[in-house]
Structure formats: C-alpha cells, structure tokens
Amino acid sequence: MKILVLGSGAGGGFPQWNCNCRLCAGQRQGDLCAHARTQSSIAVSADGESWVLLNASPDIGQQIRNHPQLHPRQGLRDTPIKAVVLMDAQIDHVTGLLGLREGPCIDLYATPCVFEDLTTGLPLLNVLQHYCGTRWHMLPVAGNQSSAQFEIDGFASLRFTALAIPGMAPPYSPHRREQVVGDNIALLIEDLRDGRRLFYSPGLAEVGDTELQWMCDADCLLVDGTFWEEDEMQRAGLSGKTATEMGHLPQIGGTARAGMVDVMNATTARRKVLIHINNSNPILDEASAQRRLLDAHGIEVAFDGMEITL
Numbered sequence: 001m002k003i004l005v006l007g008s009g010a011g012g013g014f015p016q017w018n019c020n021c022r023l024c025a026g027q028r029q030g031d032l033c034a035h036a037r038t039q040s041s042i043a044v045s046a047d048g049e050s051w052v053l054l055n056a057s058p059d060i061g062q063q064i065r066n067h068p069q070l071h072p073r074q075g076l077r078d079t080p081i082k083a084v085v086l087m088d089a090q091i092d093h094v095t096g097l098l099g100l101r102e103g104p105c106i107d108l109y110a111t112p113c114v115f116e117d118l119t120t121g122l123p124l125l126n127v128l129q130h131y132c133g134t135r136w137h138m139l140p141v142a143g144n145q146s147s148a149q150f151e152i153d154g155f156a157s158l159r160f161t162a163l164a165i166p167g168m169a170p171p172y173s174p175h176r177r178e179q180v181v182g183d184n185i186a187l188l189i190e191d192l193r194d195g196r197r198l199f200y201s202p203g204l205a206e207v208g209d210t211e212l213q214w215m216c217d218a219d220c221l222l223v224d225g226t227f228w229e230e231d232e233m234q235r236a237g238l239s240g241k242t243a244t245e246m247g248h249l250p251q252i253g254g255t256a257r258a259g260m261v262d263v264m265n266a267t268t269a270r271r272k273v274l275i276h277i278n279n280s281n282p283i284l285d286e287a288s289a290q291r292r293l294l295d296a297h298g299i300e301v302a303f304d305g306m307e308i309t310l
C-alpha cells in the first residue's frame with residue numbers, strides 16, 4: 001500500500017495566514033528550520049495508479065498541483081482520484097470537496113452524521129449537486145454500531161474499517177457539545193495482499209482500550225499530532241481553549257492520562273507518525289528539544305509530500 005501525505009498541518013496550515021506567533025513568524029522569516037504545511041489530507045493507493053483521498057483539504061488545488069501522482073493521466077479531462085473518505089465534517093477536512101467540482105461525480109464515503117452536517121450546517125453537498133454531484137456511500141457508524149467494514153470500487157485489495165472514536169463535532173454542528181457516534185472516525189486500512197495495516201486518525205481526543213487495540217494491530221500509525229501540550233494555545237496567548245476542549249490528545253500527558261507519545265510507545269507499529277500538526281506545536285521546529293524527544297522514541301513528524309510504502 002502506498003500512502004501519500006498531501007497536507008500535514010492542522011486547520012489554518014503552517015504558517016497560518018494571520019498568525020505572528022514565534023513559530024509562524026520564525027518560519028516566514030527563515031529563522032527556524034521548519035517547513036510550511038498545508039491542511040491535513042492523505043491519499044492511499046494499492047497500485048500507485050488509482051488513489052483514495054482521506055479528507056478533502058481546503059488546500060486541495062495546491063496539493064494536487066504539487067503531487068504528480070495525482071495529475072491527470074490520459075484524455076482531455078482525467079483524475080486518478082477515485083473516491084473520498086471523510087473522517088469528520090470539520091472545515092479543514094471537507095471544504096476541498098468544492099475544489100473537485102470540475103471533475104466527475106464524487107464517490108463519497110462518510111457516516112450519517114457527517115452527511116447530515118454537510119447538508120445542513122455546512123451544506124456543501126447541496127451546493128455540489130449543481131456541479132459534479134456526489135454519490136453517497138453511507139458508512140454505518142451510528143447509534144450502537146461503532147465500527148463498519150467497507151470496500152471501495154476499484155480497490156479490491158484494500159479492506160477499510162471505520163471506527164467511531166472520541167473527538168469533537170465541528171463548531172457549527174448541533175452535536176458540538178455532545179458528540180454522537182459517527183461524528184469522528186478513524187480508519188484501519190488493510191492490504192489483503194500482504195496483511196499490512198495503516199491506522200489513520202488525524203483527530204483523536206482520547207485513546208481508550210478499543211483505540212489502543214486497533215493501534216496495536218497496525219504496522220503504521222498516522223495519528224493526531226495537533227498539540228504538544230494540553231495548554232499550548234493558552235500559553236502562547238493564541239486561544240483560551242485546551243487541547244481537550246478542541247478534541248485532540250496532546251503528545252505529552254499529565255498525571256491523569258497518557259499522552260500520544262506514551263500511547264505510541266505502547267504499540268509495536270514499525271512506523272509511528274504524527275500528522276495534523278497545529279501551527280502552535282513546537283515539533284514544527286526541527287531543532288527543538290521536543291523534536292529530539294520524538295526522534296529518541298522513533299516517532300516521525302509527517303511533512304507535505306511524505307511517501308510511505310507499507
């Protein structure tokens with residue numbers, strides 16, 4: 001299986017357009033060893049020819065331009081992007097659908113909650129009906145059903161499983177204050193040819209026994225790297241919100257719970273990679289002590305253009 005990181009930043013990307021924090025300003029001025037990052041999305045392929053997008057970033061146009069793997073191949077109009085799977089209905093994960101409107105009808109895989117948000121609070125799908133249209137493939141993760149296995153046409157060797165995870169519905173969603181099953185999913189993708197598995201979860205608020213079990217079953221983890229610390233945004237004066245209030249497990253835990261670094265250390269995955277890095281996270285600075293700590297644990301930080309062959 002081939003995995004292509006199209007965007008490794010959180011909402012806003014890095015540097016964020018209106019942000020003058022130490023990291024954003026330092027990146028702009030070239031004072032830091034830190035690469036710019038677009039908003040998070042990856043593409044997955046079994047053969048390097050056809051690709052499934054996992055989330056559709058607002059930066060999709062730039063991401064496709066930057067990656068020849070996703071350029072048109074033959075014919076006057078063409079795309080190797082055959083389907084889109086959504087992890088949630090957050091702006092940084094869905095608004096790229098509008099950027100695909102010039103193409104063919106979009107085969108879209110999402111949960112009932114996400115389809116609901118995208119036809120009510122943020123009615124992108126209603127709008128797209130007037131352009132390319134979308135073909136809905138409902139992932140039955142709702143109510144008391146917390147996982148669902150599914151296939152995607154044209155990707156016979158990949159088996160996908162959607163797993164409901166703790167997270168946060170978008171600020172505009174009626175479920176913002178009370179998450180329901182299906183607002184946030186993680187994906188386990190298994191290549192049936194060699195049994196290798198990817199666990200992808202760019203927004204993961206908590207790792208309980210179920211999530212840990214899924215992570216332990218994976219060869220590669222590509223997980224929530226939004227925040228280093230719980231109160232990072234507050235400390236930097238950027239926001240009053242904690243990582244928990246935003247639905248993200250920070251890399252460093254406290255007395256009450258383990259952080260993502262501890263969680264990843266508890267698994268035997270061959271590749272442990274953080275993605276969806278917020279512009280406030282010190283790991284963006286490649287010379288930082290935090291980055292050295294990750295290196296010491298064999299944990300990688302995803303970058304735009306990163307390719308992983310499992």
Ligand code: MLT
Nearest residue numbers: 010011090091092203246
């Ligand atoms: C989040 O995951 O919390 C987002 O990156 C927030 C946003 O899109 O603004």
Ligand code: MN
Nearest residue numbers: 010011090092
């Ligand atoms: Mn986000």
Ligand code: ZN
Nearest residue numbers: 019021024279
């Ligand atoms: Zn910033």
